[in-house]
Amino acid sequence: MWFKKREIDRLIKAKLNGNITAEQEIKLQKILDSSKEEQIRFLQMMEMENQLKASKPPDESVNVTSEVMQKIKNTQSISSERKVLTPLLNPMIIRLAAVLIIGIFLGAAITWMVTTEKLTPGTKSLVGSMTTPANQGVSYSNQNNLIKMIPYQIGDMHYLNFVLDTRSEIKMEVSFQENDLRMIKANYIATGGNESINLYTGSLNFAATGKTSFQIIFEKLHDAPTGLSITAQQDQSQLFTKKISFEK
Amino acid sequence: MIETEKKAGNQRRIESREKPAWDEDHITVRLVLNESVNAYEILINKYQAPIYNLFLRMLHNREEAEELTQDAFVRAYEALPGFRFEYRFFSWLYRIAVNLALNALKKQKRFVGSEYLNNIPDEKDEKTAENKEHMKWAVDQLKDIYKAVIVLKYYQQLSYQEVAFALNIPEKKVRSRLYDARLQLKTFLERSNYY
CATH class of the missing domain: 1.10.10.10 (Winged helix-like DNA-binding domain superfamily/Winged helix DNA-binding domain)
Incomplete structure (x- = not known):
């Protein structure tokens, strides 16, 4: 029976380890008396135990004192050199400095990534005033956004056609002088997200998510050159600001 | 720590199980920690043989055993500032040596080229x-x-x-x-x- 074997093992273990109780000793003896097989096993274990004790190899001598002391002294001379530099190379100060420098680099890199326009090949970066005669478009693109504004003019009417393709919401703001331009109409042609238009004095905001078309129609109130500015914002960051001029 | 009791003119030494006796090794360790490096020789002379024999019996290579014996003492010296006086120095040194031996065994090829x-x-x-x-x-x-x-x-x-x-x-x-x-x-x- 397996549990009996386990019990026998436990008793033999206690016997070999030298912590067998009197009661266990009697129990073990009874088992050994009743089983030849267990008797043989026990005797083999005891013989092995005696052989183990007898097989202890003879002690050998060694002398490593001078080598050890030399190694220690070598280690000490290195650490005494370090003591001179320690005030300058205080680990805590170095760690703080490293964290500061890494932080500055990271911050600069993130700022650069967020604020710098990334233009697709073949697209010019447009900054400042510009003239956009009919049949010429203005476009802005980066990894996640495409914004085109296609203006055209018929008489005194100036049409600003916005086409956007964005992954997340972009807020467009068109600012103009009410003395120069009068807004006739501003509306979504198509939108991939929520429609949101806000009209203020001298400015119009609209939001775009996904594929969106938006049109604004202005009437120019005089013949003198005038203009407006278009600002695109996404996630509280400005993507670009463009000034559009209307010559006539 | 040894607590002593006087009872009826007899003196009994009671050794606390948790705190071993303050032995001469502890005194030597104190000396070494107080920058008497040469005092460490006393500990090396005393325990280099059993430590060497431990490595020899584990690894069966005299050169390696000698090298590891040196390593054990050097490591023990470097770790001395952290030595806890509730331990016996020899037991603590043994622990370092056994770890070195087990690591060396892992690297050693067995069953090949045993000189022993x-x-x-x-x-x-x-x-x-x-x-x-x-x-x-x-x-x-x-x-x-x-x-x-x-x-x-x-x-x-x-x-x-x-x-x-x-x-x-x-x-x-x-x-x-x-x-x-x-x-x-x-x-x-x-x-x-x-x-």
Whole structure:
């Protein structure tokens, strides 16, 4: 029976380890008396135990004192050199400095990534005033956004056609002088997200998510050159600001 | 720490189980920590033989045993600032040495080029010397953790408590591991016709 074997093992273990109780000793003896097989096993274990004790190899001598002391002294001379530099190379100060420098680099890199326009090949970066005669478009693109504004003019009417393709919401703001331009109409042609238009004095905001078309129609109130500015914002960051001029 | 009691003119020394006696090794350690580096020689001279023999019995290579003996003492010196005086220095040194030995065993190729053991005996021989060699061979076949308990208990003749400290395991585990080691030994011996 397996549990009996386990019990026998436990008793033999206690016997070999030298912590067998009197009661266990009697129990073990009874088992050994009743089983030849267990008797043989026990005797083999005891013989092995005696052989183990007898097989202890003879002690050998060694002398490593001078080598050890030399190694220690070598280690000490290195650490005494370090003591001179320690005030300058205080680990805590170095760690703080490293964290500061890494932080500055990271911050600069993130700022650069967020604020710098990334233009697709073949697209010019447009900054400042510009003239956009009919049949010429203005476009802005980066990894996640495409914004085109296609203006055209018929008489005194100036049409600003916005086409956007964005992954997340972009807020467009068109600012103009009410003395120069009068807004006739501003509306979504198509939108991939929520429609949101806000009209203020001298400015119009609209939001775009996904594929969106938006049109604004202005009437120019005089013949003198005038203009407006278009600002695109996404996630509280400005993507670009463009000034559009209307010559006539 | 030794607590002493005076009772009816007799003096009894009671050693606390948790705090060992403040022995001369502790005094030497204190000296070393107070920058008397040369005092460390006392500890090296005292314990280099048992430490060397431990490595020799675990690895069976004299050069390596000597190298590791030096390493053990150098490491012990470097770790001295963290030495806790509730330990015996020798037990603490043993712990460092056993760890080094077990790491070295992992790297060592076994069963090849042993300068210490003879070939595997083929038959049972009545001569005691050959039985001893047979036993040593069988010990060498054991898994490292079993070999370590056998060497520490039988060859280094440490107590169960000292073996437990050296291996950083409970005493109960030492006893059960020792028993498992014996069972494994028995298997090796049976297979090699020892009995």
